[in-house]
Amino acid sequence: MNSQEGAGVVIHGTAPSIFLRNISKAFGETIALSDVSLDLRVGEVHALLGENGAGKTTLMKILYGLTQPDTGLIEAGGVALTINSPRDARAAGIGMVTQHFSLVKNMTVVENIALASANTFSLDLASVRKEINAASAKFGLEVSPDAVISSLPVALQQRVEILKALMSGCRYLILDEPTAVLGPQDIDSLLEVIKKLRSESGIGIVLISHKMAEIEQVADRVSVLRRGKVVSNSKVSGMSSQELIGLMMGNDEVAVAQRRPTQQLFGDPILALKGISVTTESGELNEVSFDVRSGEIVGVAGVSGNGQAELVRVLSGTLALDKGSVVIEGNTLGQTTPQSLMRAGVGMLGEDRHASAVHALQVMENLVLDCIDNFATKFQLKQKEILEHCESAITQFEIKTTPKQPLGTLSGGNMQKVLLARLFSRKPKVAIISQPTRGLDVMATRYVRSLIMQASTEGTAVLLVSEDLDEVLELADRVAVMYRGAIIGIVDGSTATRETLGQLMAGIKQ
Amino acid sequence: MKPRFALRSSMPWWRGPALIAAAAFVSFLLSAIVVRWAGGAPISAFHYMFISPLQTRFGITESILSATPLIFTGAAVAIAFRAGYWNIGAEGQLLAGTIGATWVGIHAEPLPSIVGVPLILLAGMLFGALWALVPALLRTRLGIDEVVTTLLLNPVALLIISGLLNGPWRNSETGFPDSDVIAKSTQLPIIWPGTRVHLGLALGVIIIVLCWWYVGKMAGGLKLRAVGMAPGAARIAGLPVERTLLVAALVSGGIAGLGGSSEVAGVAHQLTTGISSGFGYTGVIVATLAALSFIGSLCVALLFGLITVGSFSASRALEIPSTIGEFVQSVLLLTVIAALVIQKYRVVWTRGKK
Ligand SMILES: Nc1ncnc2c1ncn2[C@@H]1O[C@H](COP(=O)(O)OP(=O)(O)OP(=O)(O)O)[C@@H](O)[C@H]1O
Numbered sequence: 004m005n006s007q008e009g010a011g012v013v014i015h016g017t018a019p020s021i022f023l024r025n026i027s028k029a030f031g032e033t034i035a036l037s038d039v040s041l042d043l044r045v046g047e048v049h050a051l052l053g054e055n056g057a058g059k060t061t062l063m064k065i066l067y068g069l070t071q072p073d074t075g076l077i078e079a080g081g082v083a084l085t086i087n088s089p090r091d092a093r094a095a096g097i098g099m100v101t102q103h104f105s106l107v108k109n110m111t112v113v114e115n116i117a118l119a120s121a122n123t124f125s126l127d128l129a130s131v132r133k134e135i136n137a138a139s140a141k142f143g144l145e146v147s148p149d150a151v152i153s154s155l156p157v158a159l160q161q162r163v164e165i166l167k168a169l170m171s172g173c174r175y176l177i178l179d180e181p182t183a184v185l186g187p188q189d190i191d192s193l194l195e196v197i198k199k200l201r202s203e204s205g206i207g208i209v210l211i212s213h214k215m216a217e218i219e220q221v222a223d224r225v226s227v228l229r230r231g232k233v234v235s236n237s238k239v240s241g242m243s244s245q246e247l248i249g250l251m252m253g254n255d256e257v258a259v260a261q262r263r264p265t266q267q268l269f270g271d272p273i274l275a276l277k278g279i280s281v282t283t284e285s286g287e288l289n290e291v292s293f294d295v296r297s298g299e300i301v302g303v304a305g306v307s308g309n310g311q312a313e314l315v316r317v318l319s320g321t322l323a324l325d326k327g328s329v330v331i332e333g334n335t336l337g338q339t340t341p342q343s344l345m346r347a348g349v350g351m352l353g354e355d356r357h358a359s360a361v362h363a364l365q366v367m368e369n370l371v372l373d374c375i376d377n378f379a380t381k382f383q384l385k386q387k388e389i390l391e392h393c394e395s396a397i398t399q400f401e402i403k404t405t406p407k408q409p410l411g412t413l414s415g416g417n418m419q420k421v422l423l424a425r426l427f428s429r430k431p432k433v434a435i436i437s438q439p440t441r442g443l444d445v446m447a448t449r450y451v452r453s454l455i456m457q458a459s460t461e462g463t464a465v466l467l468v469s470e471d472l473d474e475v476l477e478l479a480d481r482v483a484v485m486y487r488g489a490i491i492g493i494v495d496g497s498t499a500t501r502e503t504l505g506q507l508m509a510g511i512k513q
Numbered sequence: 514m515k516p517r518f519a520l521r522s523s524m525p526w527w528r529g530p531a532l533i534a535a536a537a538f539v540s541f542l543l544s545a546i547v548v549r550w551a552g553g554a555p556i557s558a559f560h561y562m563f564i565s566p567l568q569t570r571f572g573i574t575e576s577i578l579s580a581t582p583l584i585f586t587g588a589a590v591a592i593a594f595r596a597g598y599w600n601i602g603a604e605g606q607l608l609a610g611t612i613g614a615t616w617v618g619i620h621a622e623p624l625p626s627i628v629g630v631p632l633i634l635l636a637g638m639l640f641g642a643l644w645a646l647v648p649a650l651l652r653t654r655l656g657i658d659e660v661v662t663t664l665l666l667n668p669v670a671l672l673i674i675s676g677l678l679n680g681p682w683r684n685s686e687t688g689f690p691d692s693d694v695i696a697k698s699t700q701l702p703i704i705w706p707g708t709r710v711h712l713g714l715a716l717g718v719i720i721i722v723l724c725w726w727y728v729g730k731m732a733g734g735l736k737l738r739a740v741g742m743a744p745g746a747a748r749i750a751g752l753p754v755e756r757t758l759l760v761a762a763l764v765s766g767g768i769a770g771l772g773g774s775s776e777v778a779g780v781a782h783q784l785t786t787g788i789s790s791g792f793g794y795t796g797v798i799v800a801t802l803a804a805l806s807f808i809g810s811l812c813v814a815l816l817f818g819l820i821t822v823g824s825f826s827a828s829r830a831l832e833i834p835s836t837i838g839e840f841v842q843s844v845l846l847l848t849v850i851a852a853l854v855i856q857k858y859r860v861v862w863t864r865g866k867k
């Protein structure tokens with residue numbers, strides 16, 4: 004493990020150090036990248052912006068050796084680099100934290116980091132532990148070396164990934180949508196780490212993000228990808244977020260976000276929670292009671308880890324209740340199961356889209372997975388109807404895919420749209436929606452939010468769990484704030500502000 | 514310059530089949546070494562193994578006969594594996610099927626064929642499914658790994674057979690530890706006159722076609738595939754994951770058990786401890802070589818039938834051990850799996866250091 008020599012030396016905006024030249028890449032019919040050139044410099048945060056499916060991840064996977072380009076080359080200091088694997092990339096000083104972490108879940112932090120560096124036959128965990136502690140202190144990335152990965156929250160797992168990359172001695176660090184999986188507090192501390200890595204250790208960082216505010220906060224330069232081409236590359240200081248969005252979308256019309264008028268006449272309560280209590284190792288719910296009426300959007304806000312995840316698990320039927328009951332349209336469900344909820348008309352969009360997607364199945368198969376029987380006769384699937392259903396969903400939800408593509412090959416945003424299409428095409432009575440716009444581009448975010456509004460206008464009772472306060476404020480008719488596993492307050496969406504919600508989230512009752 | 518492996522992102526269509534052919538060639542070379550070592554001439558050994566059985570009607574039909582149980586076990590393993598249920602117990606389930614079949618067979622004297630044949634088939638299927646039930650329940654109710662439980666039940670089935678044959682079912686005429694001959698009315702009819710090819714072959718092919726249709730074309734099959742590929746996502750989509758696994762396990766056991774009936778009622782006409790020469794285990798190899806496709810399993814089973822018959826004639830003619838057949842099958846498995854893995858990579862030459 005190399006130590007990071009020259010730490011503290013600020014090399015701000017020196018000559019370009021890594022060149023990606025004329026990179027093209029196609030997957031069958033799909034052209035993911037065409038003739039893309041990019042330069043990365045040490046000591047600079049380079050933001051990569053673009054719609055879902057624009058090719059950001061593909062480009063970075065090429066740089067990190069996870070995919071090979073069809074044409075084009077990578078150069079450092081005038082010499083062509085051969086990057087055929089992540090190992091080559093690390094040897095060239097390039098590290099990457101992918102959207103999907105590559106940690107061994109039931110091993111400890113030390114073991115994971117030792118794995119990444121172990122090339123010898125001897126394994127000296129004690130010295131690795133020492134190096135981890137040193138690196139943690141130096142980069143401001145605290146972790147406890149002996150924690151088992153699966154016991155760590157996402158933010159800390161990410162920290163381990165970053166540490167792993169840094170300890171392999173990288174000068175360039177690629178972060179693919181690192182903030183998409185984090186709550187607001189964790190985002191702030193990650194951005195601090197990024198700034199520190201740049202200015203104190205002179206590391207060049209590629210930051211992929213869909214959030215303009217983050218880019219303005221930490222990035223020095225920004226490149227915009229649109230449909231596999233670089234359409235802009237400039238200093239961040241000279242660009243407004245409106246300009247950037249315009250570049251990303253090209254001629255596509257950008258819908259303007261606006262709060263929907265609160266509907267005055269809600270129907271009857273469709274979903275009612277009555278005194279729900281559960282205890283798990285990760286958190287608890289304490290006498291949670293509230294209801295959601297037909298046509299209403301109830302937002303659930305709170306600092307992450309205050310029971311939101313448990314609430315969603317109860318409503319998806321994967322967590323057994325200790326006490327209380329779930330009532331749907333007046334019918335009390337005992338212990339909930341995914342099937343009983345689905346039969347009662349509850350639809351669900353989980354926060355981890357990969358957990359809900361069968362990657363190896365085609366898009367069209369995934370789209371009908373929760374209602375296969377409606378698309379089959381006794382003896383045979385109605386392939387033609389499935390295909391038509393999929394084609395209309397692709398048009399209606401503007402999904403960039405073909406029906407027969409395996410779902411796993413879609414970009415994150417498009418995968419999310421597939422799952423949303425599946426949810427809403429069943430016309431559920433109740434929709435439980437968790438972090439719906441994580442990792443979605445600006446356009447898709449607005450589109451998804453408008454879909455949620457539309458479903459509620461059509462009478463669906465929506466429970467929206469989101470860590471994005473703006474999202475909650477934009478959509479919710481009422482906001483329930485969770486604190487330590489209980490609902491600490493429910494406020495009216497039209498009068499709620501960041502401040503009132505913030506106080507409740509901190510556990511302060513008015 | 515040093516060679517290294519790098520992940521391949523895409524490849525031309527012909528590379529898969531070409532690699533399999535290369536793997537087959539490599540496995541011939543490796544087998545040739547062993548044949549040589551055993552004192553035979555490799556070329557003529559392979560001639561006896563792969564060509565000469567196909568030159569006589571007897572060779573062809575005997576190969577088909579040897580392939581018949583493998584068609585059942587191959588299909589049984591493939592359908593379970595497609596659902597993500599790792600059933601290594603086709604051997605035990607087939608043996609349980611032979612017990613059920615024999616039980617009907619030796620007690621069915623007065624019945625007409627039209628009743629006897631369906632009854633003996635049903636009995637095998639039922640016993641096979643029953644043998645698969647316990648591990649399946651342990652897996653779906655308590656989460657106990659089925660690989661271990663299904664595997665460990667295999668020798669148990671064999672011990673029960675041995676107990677029956679040394680006790681209540683001991684041959685009433687000879688006193689040997691093999692059962693009485695089953696009633697004529699329960700013996701499977703010959704479907705290729707003048708040979709030993711029996712109704713079991715037709716059943717096996719029908720099972721293959723049914724499985725292929727079910728898994729690829731029917732609603733239940735899509736559910737089964739989804740459960741096999743991503744049980745978590747299937748559960749979120751409201752699919753009954755446990756029930757799907759249970760059904761897949763029972764169907765798998767039933768098919769293997771039917772294979773047991775087919776052996777007892779179609780070929781042996783009595784139960785012996787040697788009724789199965791590892792058909793269940795070979796079924797795992799068959800399904801794996803076929804990449805869990807059903808039509809593929811049928812083809813591999815037929816190939817293995819050919820190798821089995823061919824290795825006997827090679828052994829007789831060249832005086833080498835007949836286990837050479839099993840050796841060829843195993844080496845083929847290893848090389849093909851290696852080819853399937855290698856196919857995902859390409860060799861790159863790196864310059865300079867390291
Ligand atoms: N292995 C693959 N096979 C087929 N198509 C692929 C594969 N990987 C990516 N693609 C396609 O390439 C395009 C670019 O995908 P990529 O993942 O790079 O997008 P992205 O810019 O990272 O999007 P997002 O913001 O949603 O993560 C998409 O249309 C995607 O469907």
Ligand SMILES: [Mg+2]
Nearest residue numbers: 059060414415
């Ligand atoms: Mg991406």
